[in-house]
Amino acid sequence: MKGVYGKPYICMDPYVNIQQLKDISKDIHYGIGKAHAHIRLNYGIENHEEYTDDIRGAYNYWRDKETDPKLKQYGAELEKTDAVGFHYWLMYQYPVYEALNYLVIREFDRCINAPCVPYDANKKPMYDCRWTEASKYFPTLVDWAKELPFEPLGPIILLLKNSGLKTIRHRDCFLQMEPYEQEEHFIWFDPMNDRSLYVENGDEKIHMKPGNSFYWNNHDWHGGLENTNKVSWSMRIEGIFNKELVAQLKQ
Numbered sequence: 001m002k003g004v005y006g007k008p009y010i011c012m013d014p015y016v017n018i019q020q021l022k023d024i025s026k027d028i029h030y031g032i033g034k035a036h037a038h039i040r041l042n043y044g045i046e047n048h049e050e051y052t053d054d055i056r057g058a059y060n061y062w063r064d065k066e067t068d069p070k071l072k073q074y075g076a077e078l079e080k081t082d083a084v085g086f087h088y089w090l091m092y093q094y095p096v097y098e099a100l101n102y103l104v105i106r107e108f109d110r111c112i113n114a115p116c117v118p119y120d121a122n123k124k125p126m127y128d129c130r131w132t133e134a135s136k137y138f139p140t141l142v143d144w145a146k147e148l149p150f151e152p153l154g155p156i157i158l159l160l161k162n163s164g165l166k167t168i169r170h171r172d173c174f175l176q177m178e179p180y181e182q183e184e185h186f187i188w189f190d191p192m193n194d195r196s197l198y199v200e201n202g203d204e205k206i207h208m209k210p211g212n213s214f215y216w217n218n219h220d221w222h223g224g225l226e227n228t229n230k231v232s233w234s235m236r237i238e239g240i241f242n243k244e245l246v247a248q249l250k251q
């Protein structure tokens with residue numbers, strides 16, 4: 001296991017304002033409702049080329065193996081004109097059940113599905129970041145996020161999950177099949193206490209608890225311990241931790 005600052009994971013609750021995030025959860029639910037037209041299926045964020053039985057697998061099949069000209073054309077039309085429509089079409093055409101939808105609040109200066117890698121804490125940021133159209137439905141979340149200990153603040157993604165599913169076991173190796181050396185900073189938030197994530201140390205699954213926000217090395221295998229029993233949301237916020245935070249995490 002690679003770990004972070006010599007630990008398998010770090011609960012980030014002492015370094016962020018979790019109570020305020022809990023307090024604005026009603027605003028976030030209202031925002032999810034109002035931003036519904038921006039909700040997309042997840043096939044691009046983590047670039048999981050190896051998946052076969054989810055929306056990414058459907059996308060790969062259509063792109064690489066589909067021979068029916070009509071289906072090639074339907075997909076190409078939708079991909080160009082309507083991202084949400086394209087993802088729903090893939091889901092029904094191939095057919096796949098996708099656990100995770102996402103709402104992008106802040107992204108690099110390109111579509112979140114465009115090939116890219118996270119910021120590296122030891123290098124100058126390679127992309128600028130922008131607030132999305134959807135972010136205007138989340139004013140209190142945007143204000144809250146601006147106070148987080150990132151410099152700079154990177155992408156913000158709400159992860160919307162259906163009921164009865166667990167987070168698939170995976171490693172996040174952006175654009176690559178194997179882990180690589182890059183220090184990627186992020187905080188994963190679960191303010192409603194709906195999820196149960198683990199990170200693996202060899203054969204051992206280490207449950208990340210207690211707490212509502214965590215940082216771990218996303219090149220280590222991780223996933224969900226238990227199925228969800230209701231719809232739920234969590235949030236991933238990336239960036240580069242500021243110097244004060246890094247000093248505290250190293251202690």
Ligand SMILES: [Fe+2]
Binds near residue numbers: 170
């Ligand atoms: Fe992940």
